[in-house]
Amino acid sequence: MQFQLTDELIENVEILVENNNDKELVKLLNEFHYADIAEILDELDLDDSIYVIKLLDSETTSDILTELDEDTREKVLKNLSAKEIAEEVEELDTDDAADIIAELPEERQEEVISKIEDEEHREEITELLKYQDDTAGGLMAKELVKVYETWTVAGCLRRIRGQAKEVTRVHSIYVVNKEEKLIGRLSLKDLIVAKNDQKIADIAKDNVDFVNVIDDVEDVAKVMAKYDLEAIPVVDDSQTLLGRITIDDIVDVLKEEAEKDYQLAAGITQDVDSDDSIIELTRARLPWLFLGLIGGVGAFVIMEGFQEAFNQYAVLFFFTPLIAAMAGNVGVQSSAIIVQGLANDDIKGSINRRLLKEMSLATLNGIILAAFLFLFVWIYIGEIDKAIAISTSLVAVIIIAGLIGTFVPLFLDKRGIDPAIATGPFITTSNDILGILLYFWIAKLILGI
Amino acid sequence: MQFQLTDELIENVEILVENNNDKELVKLLNEFHYADIAEILDELDLDDSIYVIKLLDSETTSDILTELDEDTREKVLKNLSAKEIAEEVEELDTDDAADIIAELPEERQEEVISKIEDEEHREEITELLKYQDDTAGGLMAKELVKVYETWTVAGCLRRIRGQAKEVTRVHSIYVVNKEEKLIGRLSLKDLIVAKNDQKIADIAKDNVDFVNVIDDVEDVAKVMAKYDLEAIPVVDDSQTLLGRITIDDIVDVLKEEAEKDYQLAAGITQDVDSDDSIIELTRARLPWLFLGLIGGVGAFVIMEGFQEAFNQYAVLFFFTPLIAAMAGNVGVQSSAIIVQGLANDDIKGSINRRLLKEMSLATLNGIILAAFLFLFVWIYIGEIDKAIAISTSLVAVIIIAGLIGTFVPLFLDKRGIDPAIATGPFITTSNDILGILLYFWIAKLILGI
Numbered sequence: 001m002q003f004q005l006t007d008e009l010i011e012n013v014e015i016l017v018e019n020n021n022d023k024e025l026v027k028l029l030n031e032f033h034y035a036d037i038a039e040i041l042d043e044l045d046l047d048d049s050i051y052v053i054k055l056l057d058s059e060t061t062s063d064i065l066t067e068l069d070e071d072t073r074e075k076v077l078k079n080l081s082a083k084e085i086a087e088e089v090e091e092l093d094t095d096d097a098a099d100i101i102a103e104l105p106e107e108r109q110e111e112v113i114s115k116i117e118d119e120e121h122r123e124e125i126t127e128l129l130k131y132q133d134d135t136a137g138g139l140m141a142k143e144l145v146k147v148y149e150t151w152t153v154a155g156c157l158r159r160i161r162g163q164a165k166e167v168t169r170v171h172s173i174y175v176v177n178k179e180e181k182l183i184g185r186l187s188l189k190d191l192i193v194a195k196n197d198q199k200i201a202d203i204a205k206d207n208v209d210f211v212n213v214i215d216d217v218e219d220v221a222k223v224m225a226k227y228d229l230e231a232i233p234v235v236d237d238s239q240t241l242l243g244r245i246t247i248d249d250i251v252d253v254l255k256e257e258a259e260k261d262y263q264l265a266a267g268i269t270q271d272v273d274s275d276d277s278i279i280e281l282t283r284a285r286l287p288w289l290f291l292g293l294i295g296g297v298g299a300f301v302i303m304e305g306f307q308e309a310f311n312q313y314a315v316l317f318f319f320t321p322l323i324a325a326m327a328g329n330v331g332v333q334s335s336a337i338i339v340q341g342l343a344n345d346d347i348k349g350s351i352n353r354r355l356l357k358e359m360s361l362a363t364l365n366g367i368i369l370a371a372f373l374f375l376f377v378w379i380y381i382g383e384i385d386k387a388i389a390i391s392t393s394l395v396a397v398i399i400i401a402g403l404i405g406t407f408v409p410l411f412l413d414k415r416g417i418d419p420a421i422a423t424g425p426f427i428t429t430s431n432d433i434l435g436i437l438l439y440f441w442i443a444k445l446i447l448g449i
Numbered sequence: 450m451q452f453q454l455t456d457e458l459i460e461n462v463e464i465l466v467e468n469n470n471d472k473e474l475v476k477l478l479n480e481f482h483y484a485d486i487a488e489i490l491d492e493l494d495l496d497d498s499i500y501v502i503k504l505l506d507s508e509t510t511s512d513i514l515t516e517l518d519e520d521t522r523e524k525v526l527k528n529l530s531a532k533e534i535a536e537e538v539e540e541l542d543t544d545d546a547a548d549i550i551a552e553l554p555e556e557r558q559e560e561v562i563s564k565i566e567d568e569e570h571r572e573e574i575t576e577l578l579k580y581q582d583d584t585a586g587g588l589m590a591k592e593l594v595k596v597y598e599t600w601t602v603a604g605c606l607r608r609i610r611g612q613a614k615e616v617t618r619v620h621s622i623y624v625v626n627k628e629e630k631l632i633g634r635l636s637l638k639d640l641i642v643a644k645n646d647q648k649i650a651d652i653a654k655d656n657v658d659f660v661n662v663i664d665d666v667e668d669v670a671k672v673m674a675k676y677d678l679e680a681i682p683v684v685d686d687s688q689t690l691l692g693r694i695t696i697d698d699i700v701d702v703l704k705e706e707a708e709k710d711y712q713l714a715a716g717i718t719q720d721v722d723s724d725d726s727i728i729e730l731t732r733a734r735l736p737w738l739f740l741g742l743i744g745g746v747g748a749f750v751i752m753e754g755f756q757e758a759f760n761q762y763a764v765l766f767f768f769t770p771l772i773a774a775m776a777g778n779v780g781v782q783s784s785a786i787i788v789q790g791l792a793n794d795d796i797k798g799s800i801n802r803r804l805l806k807e808m809s810l811a812t813l814n815g816i817i818l819a820a821f822l823f824l825f826v827w828i829y830i831g832e833i834d835k836a837i838a839i840s841t842s843l844v845a846v847i848i849i850a851g852l853i854g855t856f857v858p859l860f861l862d863k864r865g866i867d868p869a870i871a872t873g874p875f876i877t878t879s880n881d882i883l884g885i886l887l888y889f890w891i892a893k894l895i896l897g898i
Contacts, residue, residue, distance in 0.1 A: 035675050161642050188637045193610050225704065226484050228697040230679060247696050248677040251703065255674065258707030259789060265714050266785030266872065267778055274790035274803075278810050285782050286814055289847075292778045293818050296771020297825055303767040317766050318752040321773045322745020325881055328777075329716055329741045329874055333734050336715030340708060341723035354723075361727050365735055369742050376746055423715065425778055432774055 003036040010043050017048045038067035050079050062091035086115035095141035098128035136220050137213040140234045140243035145173045154196040171231030175204040181239040210235050221250045267425040288425040295429035299436050306440040309449050327401040327435025328428035334405030335423045342413050362402030366395035389446040397435040452485040459492050466497045487516035499528050511540035535564035544590035547577035585669050586662040589683045589692035594622045603645040620680030624653040630688040659684050670699045716874040737874040744878035748885050755889040758898050776850040776884030777877035783854030784872045791862050811851030815844035838895040846884040
C-alpha cells in the first residue's frame with residue numbers, strides 16, 4: 001500500500017509530459033494521494049511541474065501546493081498568475097490558504113487576495129494574515145462548527161449539516177452564547193446519542209480547553225499533547241471564539257521544533273535539509289565552524305602561554321585533545337539534558353539544586369574516568385606525579401564543564417533566549433578553552449612548577 | 450486557564466492528606482484534569498500518592514495512572530493489589546490497559562488479567578500483549594466503530610449509537626465485508642449528511658489507508674504525518690481489521706523519537722530525563738565519555754609518536770585542539786544532516802552523489818576557514834611555511850571529517866542500524882583521532898621533515 005517514489009515513476013511522468021499525453025498522465029496521477037504527487041513534482045523540472053499543476057483540477061492541485069517543498073512551491077507560484085493562485089486558494093482551508101499567501105512577495109499578496117471571489121473566504125484569510133507565524137493565530141483555521149447554547153439537538157443537527165460540509169473534519173462542536181463567546185463544547189457523538197428535543201446548553205460540556213490567539217505555538221503544542229486534544233478552539237482576550245487549531249498542524253510544529261533543536265545541537269543554524277544547495281548549507285554551517293576556529297586559536301594562545309613553564313613536561317601537551325574532548329562531551333551532555341527538561345517543563349526547583357546535582361554527577365563520572373586515565377599514565381609514562389596531576393585536572397575539568405553545561409541553558413532560558421542555542425558548538429568551544437586553561441593551571445599547581 | 454504546578458498547591462494537597470480531609474481533597478482535585486493530577490502525584494511522597502489514588506474513583510485514577518512518570522507508576526502499582534489494578538484497567542481503553550499491564554512483572558501480569566471481569570476486554574488485552582512494543586500492534590487499540598457494507602445508513606446510525614458509547618473519539622467508521630476484511634471507511638459526517646435509506650457500500654470511501662499489524666511504529670508515524678491522518682486502521686496479512694491507532698499516540702511516538710535522537714547526538718544512551726537519579730544518569734552518560742577518553746588516549750599516542758619528528762616545531766602541537774575541534778564539528782554537522790534526511794526519507798540518489806556534494810561543501814568551508822587560519826599563523830608566528838602547512842592540513846581534515854560524517858550514518862542505515870548512533874561522540878571521537886593523525890602527516894609532508 002505504501003507509496004514508493006521510484007526513478008521509474010518519475011521517468012514515466014516525464015515521458016507523459018513530454019508527449020503531452022494528458023489523458024494517461026491524469027489517469028496515472030489520480031491514483032496517488034496529493035502528498036505523493038507533491039513528492040513527484042519536487043523531483044521534476046520546474047516546467048514539467050507547472051505543466052502538471054495546470055493540468056490537474058484545482059481541488060487536487062491546491063492540496064499538492066501545500067505539500068510541496070518550500071523552494072519548489074516558491075518557483076511554481078512565481079509561474080502562476082494572481083488569478084490562478086486565487087483559484088487554488090479558494091479550494092483550501094483558511095489556514096493553508098493564509099500560509100501560502102504569506103509566502104508571496106507583499107505586492108503579490110494583495111493582488112491575489114483581491115482576486116478571491118468568495119467574500120467570506122477573502123475576509124477570513126485577510127484576518128489570519130494579521131497574526132504572527134509563531135502564535136496560535138498564525139496556526140488556526142476559521143473553519144469550525146459553532147452552535148448557540150439556545151438551540152435544540154434537532155435544530156442543531158439540521159444546521160450542522162450545512163456548516164459541516166465546509167469543514168473537512170469535525171473534531172468538536174463549539175458552543176457559544178449570543179455574544180459569540182465560547183462557553184462549552186460537544187462532540188458529534190454527544191449529539192447523535194442525545195435526544196432530539198434536548199437543549200444544547202444541557203448537553204454541552206463546559207470544561208472546554210482553549211488557547212489565546214497570541215499564545216506561542218510551542219505552548220499550544222504542549223497543551224494539546226498533554227491533554228491528548230485533537231483540536232483546540234482559539235479565543236481572544238474577551239473569550240470570543242476566533243478559530244480552531246487541529247492536531248495535524250501540531251504534529252508539524254513538533255517535528256519542526258525537534259529538527260531545529262537537533263540541528264542547533266549539531267551546529268547548524270537555519271532550517272536546512274540535505275537537498276539544499278551548497279551555498280545554503282554553507283551559510284547554515286560556517287558560522288559555528290568559525291566559532292570553533294576562534295576557540296581553537298584561543299586554545300593555541302593558552303598552550304603557547306604555558307610553553308615555557310612546561311618546557312620539561314612536553315608530555316602534558318599531548319593530553320590537551322583528551323581534556324578538550326572530555327570537557328566538550330560533558331558540557332554537551334549536561335546542556336542537552338537541561339534543554340530537553342526545559343522543553344518538557346520538567347525542570348522544577350531551584351538552579352542551585354540543579355547545579356549541585358550536576359556537580360555530584362560530574363564528580364562521580366570524573367572520578368571513574370580519572371581512575372582509568374591515572375592507570376594509563378602511570379603504566380605508560382611511569383611517573384606518578386604526572387599521573388596524579390593529569391587525572392586530578394581531568395576531574396576538575398569535568399566538574400566545571402558539567403556546571404557550565406547546566407548553568408548556561410538555565411541562564412539563557414531565564415533571560416528569554418532559546419536555550420537550545422547553548423548546546424553543541426557553543427558549549428563545546430567554550431568548554432574546550434576553559435578546560436585546557438584549567439588543566440594547565442591545575443597541573444602547574446600540583447607539579448609545583 | 451493553563452494549569453500551574455506550584456509548591457503551594459502541593460503543600461495544600463499534602464496537608465489535606467495528612468489531616469485525612471477526604472472531602473476537601475476530592476473537591477480540590479476534581480477541579481483538575483487527570484494529566485494535571487498526575488503531575489501533582491509525581492511530586493508527592495509515595496504514601497500520599499497512594500492515598501490519593503485509593504481515594505478518587507477508578508474512572509479518574511485509571512487515567513491518572515496512564516499519565517504518571519514511569520517510576521512513580523511502577524511504585525504505585527507495587528502497592529496496589531492485583532484486584533485493584535484489574536479495576537483500574539477495566540476503565541481504560543485496551544491500548545492503555547495493555548501498556549500498563551506490560552509494565553508489571555510477568556507473574557503479576559497473569560494475576561491481574563485473570564481478575565478482569567469483562568471477558569471481551571480481557572481477551573482483547575491479552576491479544577494486544579502479544580504484539581511487540583515498537584510495532585503497530587503494540588500501539589493500536591481494539592476500540593473502533595465497525596460497520597458492515599450491507600447495512601443501511603439508518604441501521605448503521607442505530608447500531609453506532611451502541612458501539613460509539615465505548616469509543617472515546619470516533620475518527621472514522623471502518624467498513625468491513627462479511628469476512629471482517631477492511632474494505633472502506635466513512636466519517637460520522639458522511640453518515641449524518643447521507644440519506645437514511647442509502648447502503649453503506651454506496652457511501653463508503655474505498656481508498657482507505659491502513660497499516661499492517663507488524664509495521665514499525667516509526668513508519669506508522671510517517672504515514673500518519675504525511676497524509677494528515679488522525680486515525681489509521683490496523684490489519685493483518687489477510688486484510689482482517691484488528692484495531693486502530695490514533696494520532697495522540699503518534700504524537701507521543703514522535704516526541705520520544707525526537708528525544709532519543711537528540712540524546713544520542715549529545716552522547717546520552719537510554720531514555721533519561723533531568724529528574725532521574727545520579728546512578729541512572731551516569732549509566733546513560735559514562736559509556737560515551739569513556740569512548741571520548743579512549744579517543745583522547747589515542748590522540749596522545751599519535752602526538753607522542755610525532756614528538757621527535759616535530760622537535761623543532763613545538764608550535765604545531767598547540768594547534769591540535771583546533772584541528773580536533775574542527776574535525777569533530779564538521780563530522781557532527783554532516784552526520785546530523787544525513788540522520789535527519791534519513792528520518793524524513795529525504796535522502797534520494799546514490800551514496801556517491803552525497804559524498805561528492807559533502808566534499809564540495811567541506812572544500813568550500815575548509816578553504817574559507819583555512820584562509821583565516823593562514824592569516825593568523827602568518828601574522829602571529831611569522832613563518833609562511835608553517836602557515837601553509839597548518840592551513841592546508843585544515844582543509845584536508847575538514848574534507849575527510851565531512852566525508853566520514855556523511856558515510857558512516859549512510860553505511861549504518863544500509864546495514865539496518867539506527868544511524869542516530871553515529872552522531873555525537875562516536876563521530877567526534879573518531880574524527881578527533883583521524884584529524885590529528887592527518888594533520889601531523891600532512892604537515893610533515895609539506896614541511897619536508
